[in-house]
Amino acid sequence: MAYSDKVIDHYNNPRNMGSLDKKDKKVGTGVVGAPECGDVMKLQLKISGGVIEDARFKTFGCGSAIASSSLATEWVKGKTLDEAFQIKNTEIVNELNLPPVKIHCSVLAEDAIKAAISDYKKKNETE
Amino acid sequence: MEILSQKTGSERGPFFEKPGVAPPCWNCASNNVKMYNCVSCTSIQQFLHDTDYFTIFNIGYTLHIDPENLEKKYYELSRRFHPDYYQNRSKAEQEISLENTAFLNKAYQTLSDPFKRCAYLVQLIEGDKNLPTEVPAALFEEIFEIQETLETLRDTDESDEAARSALKTVLQNASEHMLQFESEEKAQLDHLFTKWDALETGRKERDFSDAQKKLLVQMKQILSHAGYIDRILQDINAVL
Incomplete structure (x- = not known):
């Protein structure tokens, strides 16, 4: 099955690719992977006053994994932590028209958002 | 996946080894089925729908497998089911021989590799649960x-x-x-x-x-x- 136009667009013009400073207290980092295919994804959020003001990703994987994480960074920007936590992988599947074999890529993106948020929370609760 | 239903692998063995373990022959309903063949009508028998890779080789759910023993059993079973032997038999028997052969090949490939073998066992026991996504x-x-x-x-x-x-x-x-x-x-x-x-x-x-x-x-x-x-x-x- 061919990739949808939206996947190809994100693949060719990934949004928010790159890294933020992992040590910054305002930055939450989520790193997740798909053990079945070996794809790895890093998603970072910069949070200020409970709102996500910036997001970056770095994904080494298939087109769908790259598109899912690229889309995720677009969506989370401007959202509160609670709102971002609500993002469901099915929304990513619908937006990108992912075929069933690529659903795990969207799960990865959802997991990465959640991991980044909990990393941020952990970082900020201790002090 | 409900595979470990009632009996352990070794009890079911290659399940037609002991009389009374196998279901009656699909073709003539005889109970006299032995080692994948019906003694009455000689029809080839299908693997039980809930059998698993360990069971067909009669090795129990063990993880250290002697590769020579596995290979030997694989060849024995391959010969038994080989589609070439069923060319002149009924369509139904040809299909069973193909299905059994495909299942057997997959079983052999999976059990030959320690990682795949282990992953298969995990899946058998725990169902289709995914592997953990967090990594060190x-x-x-x-x-x-x-x-x-x-x-x-x-x-x-x-x-x-x-x-x-x-x-x-x-x-x-x-x-x-x-x-x-x-x-x-x-x-x-x-x-x-x-x-x-x-x-x-x-x-x-x-x-x-x-x-x-x-x-x-x-x-x-x-x-x-x-x-x-x-x-x-x-x-x-x-x-x-």
């Missing part, structure tokens, strides 16, 4: 670093021989380190296999002990790393 930070960091080096190499101009060969040396070392890590993981898995098999000899019916379930958790951890290691090694090999 150290491994992830290493993978990201290697991937970034690979990216740099791809972006480095073909003419810049010096830079390219320096990057390739870095990748070569990374690949060796990954192989080292992989062999350590294999040794750990092997150790868990030994523990599992020791507990397996005393097991009754389908009660896997808590100790065995704990071992499964540890095995899953190692299995979940294998995909990343394979992938990164492939990616490195593609450019070296």
Whole structure:
């Protein structure tokens, strides 16, 4: 099955690719992977006053994994932590028209958002 | 997947070995079915729908497998089911011979590889549960670093021989380190296999002990790393 136009667009013009400073207290980092295919994804959020003001990703994987994480960074920007936590992988599947074999890529993106948020929370609760 | 339904692998054996274990012949309803063939009408018999790879080889749910024994059993069963022998038989029998052969081949391939064998056992016992997606930070960091080096190499101009060969040396070392890590993981898995098999000899019916379930958790951890290691090694090999 061919990739949808939206996947190809994100693949060719990934949004928010790159890294933020992992040590910054305002930055939450989520790193997740798909053990079945070996794809790895890093998603970072910069949070200020409970709102996500910036997001970056770095994904080494298939087109769908790259598109899912690229889309995720677009969506989370401007959202509160609670709102971002609500993002469901099915929304990513619908937006990108992912075929069933690529659903795990969207799960990865959802997991990465959640991991980044909990990393941020952990970082900020201790002090 | 409900595979470990009532009896253990060794009791069901190749399930037609003992009389009364096999269901009646699909063709003539005779109860006299032995080793995948009906004694009355000679029809070939299908694997039970809920059989599993361990059961058809009659090796119990053990994780250390003697490769020679496995191969020997594989050839025996292959001969028994080979589609060539059923060319002049009914369409239904031809289909069964094909299906059994396909199942057998998959079983042999899966059980021949320690990682696949272990993953299969985990899946049998726990159902279709996914492997854990969290990975030790150290491994992830290493993978990201290697991937970034690979990216740099791809972006480095073909003419810049010096830079390219320096990057390739870095990748070569990374690949060796990954192989080292992989062999350590294999040794750990092997150790868990030994523990599992020791507990397996005393097991009754389908009660896997808590100790065995704990071992499964540890095995899953190692299995979940294998995909990343394979992938990164492939990616490195593609450019070296």
